[in-house]
Amino acid sequence: MLQLLVISIAIAAIALSSGAFNALWTASGFALIGYVVTDSLIPKLAPFFTAKGLFGKDMSKVGKPVIPETIGAITATSYLFLMFFFIPFAFYKYLVVATVGGGERGAGEVPSLGSDDQLALFPHDKLAGFLSAMLCLESILLLGLADDFFDLRWRHKFFLPAIAAIPLLVVYYVDFGVTHVLIPSWLQHHFKDQTTIELGWLYYVYMGSVAIFCPNSINILAGVNGLETGQAVVITVLLLLNDLCYFVFGSQQTWESHIFSASLLIPFLGVSLTLFKYNWYPARVFVGDTYCYFAGMVFAVVGIQGHFSKTLLLFFIPQIFNFIYSVPQLFNLVPCPRHRLPRFNEKDGLMYPSHAVFEKQLNPMVEKAMVVLSKLKLLEIVQREGRVVESSNFTLINLALVWFGPLREDSLCAVLLLLQFTIGLVALLARHTIGPWLYGYDNLFFSA
Incomplete structure (x- = not known):
């Protein structure tokens, strides 16, 4: 030290x-x-x-x-x-x-x-x-x-x-x-x-x-x-x-x-x-x-x-996606529980997508949209008698568990951080390659 x-x-x-x-x-x-x-x-x-x-x-x-x-x-x-x-x-x-x-x-x-x-x-x-x-x-x-x-x-x-x-x-x-x-x-x-x-x-x-x-x-x-x-x-x-x-x-x-x-x-x-x-x-x-x-x-x-400041937002693409993805619950189009943390299973020590349970029937258009999202692997839903009764919470953390299945907490964090870095690195390369092509200008010699 x-x-x-x-x-x-x-x-x-x-x-x-x-x-x-x-x-x-x-x-x-x-x-x-x-x-x-x-x-x-x-x-x-x-x-x-x-x-x-x-x-x-x-x-x-x-x-x-x-x-x-x-x-x-x-x-x-x-x-x-x-x-x-x-x-x-x-x-x-x-x-x-x-x-x-x-x-x-x-x-x-x-x-x-x-x-x-x-x-x-x-x-x-x-x-x-x-x-x-x-x-x-x-x-x-x-x-x-x-x-x-x-x-x-x-x-x-x-x-x-x-x-x-x-x-x-x-x-x-x-x-x-x-x-x-x-x-x-x-x-x-x-x-x-x-x-x-x-x-x-x-x-x-x-x-x-x-x-x-x-x-x-x-x-x-x-x-x-x-x-x-x-x-x-x-x-x-x-x-x-x-x-x-x-x-x-x-x-x-x-x-x-x-x-x-x-x-x-x-x-x-x-x-x-x-x-x-x-x-x-x-x-x-x-x-x-x-x-x-x-x-x-x-x-x-x-x-x-x-x-x-505009380049800065390229490195916040996962956060921007998480906000947009959360909009249905943030604006109460879909019921939002107080905590949307992943569900921890003490028996196997793994994290699973947490679910929001819907006591009342949702708007038919919202239900149809949720069914489409589930088919695109962007949501996990449970249906009974032809209606959606629960779904995974609308956060990137839960979505990662929908994509990759149950994970231990440290593995889940590592996946999210790797996703953040990969998207950010691609955005950085795009900023200094595609950006000059779109705008006809950049401050770097190799892409000007």
Whole structure:
């Protein structure tokens, strides 16, 4: 443990050397520090959460053991402290290198982080962007804690992430302010050969929707040991792969946004891997809604501040599918039980699709749709006397069990995470191959 901490400090010290990507070395060092610190804090603090009543029963285990809950708050807090300490490292170049001494800062300007041969004025806009991201994450941490403490209803908490995102959107408006989107090349003749369309305030509605969707989508796709932290880790890796594409094949102008993204994601990966270790089957802790909201907002922050919020949604395809698939129950077209977790069979230790039982006859059109879905292997139904009397719950977790049959909990989680990574990797390849073909433009040399 001590060796990891020493290595972390050493890597962080390496970041003091000059170079366009020194922030990434620093972020990697802080990621290791975050892993070590969080790994030390979780087992020590978890009993205090249980003592304060923050615990839950693991319904998918024999005997339903009591597990400390809301432990994601430890991870989120560790991450925020790491990012506070990260500030002087991230701006070291401007604080120390780009000065002529005597308190006189900035004899000129550096157009990008890739230029080290000129002096630079301190980039207050970049610091404002970084601080707005931290304020946004602090706000969502408080909202997540409120949900874990008071068990807020969905209609009360669904839009809360948009409030937390206000600082982020304000800085985006002042600093960047781009509200247009590219038009696919094959549609441009319908828009008088325009290459972009201006959305104005609708673009801010869209970004606010991203801030709402990302936290809630992770919170909805949950309930299996390791799944909440696992999907966050997988999405983080996919986003870092996207950043890597720009570092290797992108122009110098694209580096800044993706250095910002990677600098936030790498430490987050470090602390999340620790939580994943304790949340993996058999779980020793539950992450709580706090982590789900916090993780989703980290992704929303890097997508909005890194100016790739549309690309971000490609890595949320399983979550988008899970939300759309859940709509019949979320909007009461089909009765929705309070808990839609898979059913655990104590005799064989396997998970089976949980079912919703319908006491009243469903709308005939809904029944016909459910029969079609069952034939497509998208639903498991039970029919009696010509009507549907029960069906598997409309979640991706239950659907995976319909597809692959009964699974042990860790195998079920592994299948879902592999599905997430595979779809994300295909989406990443499509983004940088099919995307430029559709839009006639990309920021990568190999696909431009």
